[in-house]
Amino acid sequence: MSQETTYPDVMIDMIKVTKVYPPDVQAVSDISLTVNRGEIVFLTGMSGAGKTTLLRLISRIEKPTKGMVEVAGIDVAKLPQRSIHLLRRKIGMAYQDFKLLPDRTVADNIAFSMEVVYRPQSFIEKRTRDLLEQLDLIKKYATRTEELSRGEQQRVSIARAVANFPEIVLADEPTGNLDAETTNRVVNLFNQLNRQGTTILIATHDRSLYQQTSHRVVELRFGRIPAQQQAYPEDSNGDDAASSHSPSLEV
Amino acid sequence: MRFLAVVLQQTCRNMLFTWKSQIMTQFTVSLSVLIFSFFYLIYSNALHVGQELGDDLRLVVYLEEEPAPAMKEQYQMKILKFDQVDRIEFISSQQAFKRFEQQLGDNSDVLTGVPANFLPPSIEVYPVRSLDSLSRIKRFSDYLQTLPGVLKVQYGKEWIERFYSFIQLMRVVIILSGSLLIMTTTFMVAHTIRLTLLSRQQELELLRLLGATNNYIRMPFLMEGAFQGLLGSSCGILALLLLFNWINLQFAGPTTLTLLPFTFFPWQVTLSIISSATLLCAAGSFSTTRRILQL
Numbered sequence: 001m002s003q004e005t006t007y008p009d010v011m012i013d014m015i016k017v018t019k020v021y022p023p024d025v026q027a028v029s030d031i032s033l034t035v036n037r038g039e040i041v042f043l044t045g046m047s048g049a050g051k052t053t054l055l056r057l058i059s060r061i062e063k064p065t066k067g068m069v070e071v072a073g074i075d076v077a078k079l080p081q082r083s084i085h086l087l088r089r090k091i092g093m094a095y096q097d098f099k100l101l102p103d104r105t106v107a108d109n110i111a112f113s114m115e116v117v118y119r120p121q122s123f124i125e126k127r128t129r130d131l132l133e134q135l136d137l138i139k140k141y142a143t144r145t146e147e148l149s150r151g152e153q154q155r156v157s158i159a160r161a162v163a164n165f166p167e168i169v170l171a172d173e174p175t176g177n178l179d180a181e182t183t184n185r186v187v188n189l190f191n192q193l194n195r196q197g198t199t200i201l202i203a204t205h206d207r208s209l210y211q212q213t214s215h216r217v218v219e220l221r222f223g224r225i226p227a228q229q230q231a232y233p234e235d236s237n238g239d240d241a242a243s244s245h246s247p248s249l250e251v
Numbered sequence: 252m253r254f255l256a257v258v259l260q261q262t263c264r265n266m267l268f269t270w271k272s273q274i275m276t277q278f279t280v281s282l283s284v285l286i287f288s289f290f291y292l293i294y295s296n297a298l299h300v301g302q303e304l305g306d307d308l309r310l311v312v313y314l315e316e317e318p319a320p321a322m323k324e325q326y327q328m329k330i331l332k333f334d335q336v337d338r339i340e341f342i343s344s345q346q347a348f349k350r351f352e353q354q355l356g357d358n359s360d361v362l363t364g365v366p367a368n369f370l371p372p373s374i375e376v377y378p379v380r381s382l383d384s385l386s387r388i389k390r391f392s393d394y395l396q397t398l399p400g401v402l403k404v405q406y407g408k409e410w411i412e413r414f415y416s417f418i419q420l421m422r423v424v425i426i427l428s429g430s431l432l433i434m435t436t437t438f439m440v441a442h443t444i445r446l447t448l449l450s451r452q453q454e455l456e457l458l459r460l461l462g463a464t465n466n467y468i469r470m471p472f473l474m475e476g477a478f479q480g481l482l483g484s485s486c487g488i489l490a491l492l493l494l495f496n497w498i499n500l501q502f503a504g505p506t507t508l509t510l511l512p513f514t515f516f517p518w519q520v521t522l523s524i525i526s527s528a529t530l531l532c533a534a535g536s537f538s539t540t541r542r543i544l545q546l
Contacts (some may be wrong), residue, residue: 088462116463
């Protein structure tokens with residue numbers, strides 16, 4: 001296990017991670033999972049299986065009770081408060097509850113993630129329009145997000161997560177409120193990012209997303225990864241995984 | 252540069268979102284600065300007046316008889332050993348008579364037949380020009396009274412004591428209004444910033460999740476505090492200037508006010524008041540931001 005953490009192409013490495021919420025709720029227990037750079041991994045499982053907790057542990061919204069979480073070579077639990085932004089800038093997360101600012105426009109919400117890393121205004125403007133075109137939301141550019149449907153809000157949340165070209169995208173139920181056509185658009189966006197080397201972790205119930213995929217599917221059961229599940233990439237010998245991406249997602 | 256532009260943009264956005272409480276805070280800061288600077292203006296002018304009046308101040312030590320040269324030396328030595336004494340002058344009976352005659356002018360004939368030595372000889376003591384010397388003058392005059400051959404010591408005792416009490420009172424008022432200024436600026440600004448922070452918890456949480464640095468989150472609030480201080484104190488000083496001009500206009504003419512030098516603050520003092528208020532507001536904002544955001 002310690003060998004794997006030294007590979008330069010290992011993007012996420014979790015070793016025997018346990019998270020207990022007070023007073024005694026065990027959300028995940030003894031989970032070990034390795035994700036290579038440029039991989040797409042599906043996290044599946046019933047509600048309460050610990051998918052969201054896993055994503056929250058990776059982005060250091062939560063600290064593990066036990067075990068180690070390493071993201072891009074950074075031990076996230078040891079990261080001091082003042083340096084968390086360095087980790088978060090590598091990660092784009094689409095939240096299940098969207099976390100949008102309801103009184104701001106769609107464009108403002110997407111621009112928000114780019115402003116914090118001081119992107120120039122022209123870049124922000126162009127990238128926002130591009131993403132909205134791709135997700136079929138360009139007509140909602142100046143609409144306040146509180147006026148959008150849940151499906152539209154979900155797409156804004158995804159657009160914000162990927163706007164900064166993060167190294168890792170964590171998507172929590174990204175297609176939960178979408179129809180087939182818009183799901184396809186989201187999948188295309190993820191594929192496009194993945195071709196550029198982005199590692200993508202998708203926590204989902206949506207079987208159509210992973211049923212016929214050749215990507216790794218990791219199922220969580222009651223906060224654990226069952227023994228027969230593939231918690232490590234097939235090729236974890238340090239080859240240049242980023243340049244040999246797995247096939248595209250298909251719906 | 253980009254950081255500054257983004258922070259400025261955020262600050263303006265914050266201030267626009269909470270414009271009602273912003274106006275209230277601005278008003279309070281302006282009022283506090285106005286009250287403080289009003290009293291400070293009176294105090295500084297009073298000090299100036301004190302200095303002007305102090306120019307004419309002298310203690311007259313009346314002697315029983317004309318001092319011999321050895322005695323004069325003794326007096327000189329005993330009086331000049333005090334730092335507060337600028338110079339002394341011996342006035343003989345004849346010199347005193349001549350002065351009196353000159354003061355009477357056309358009516359000097361009333362002195363016809365009066366012996367030229369009917370006025371006692373005296374020593375005129377000129378203290379150095381400072382308010383401190385005014386406050387110590389009573390003790391000094393008590394000392395002069397103990398010198399051998401001294402009949403009595405005279406000075407403008409009444410006005411000096413009244414003036415000194417007034418200055419003391421003004422000092423107390425300035426300390427009180429200064430405390431008021433500190434309290435209102437820091438507490439009001441801290442309160443406004445607190446309201447802003449609480450109303451925008453969701454946004455601040457999101458900023459953290461998106462990878463904003465602590466400075467990125469904190470700076471707009473610090474700037475907001477500093478802006479409130481800057482604008483509020485500038486308005487307060489402007490109001491004082493208007494009040495000052497109005498008073499000058501109202502009392503223009505042959506009144507007491509025109510006899511006394513009544514001037515506005517020099518620009519250095521104005522700048523100090525504005526920058527102090529700005530710093531205080533920024534400090535109030537800093538402490539609240541630190542406490543609520545735990546950065």
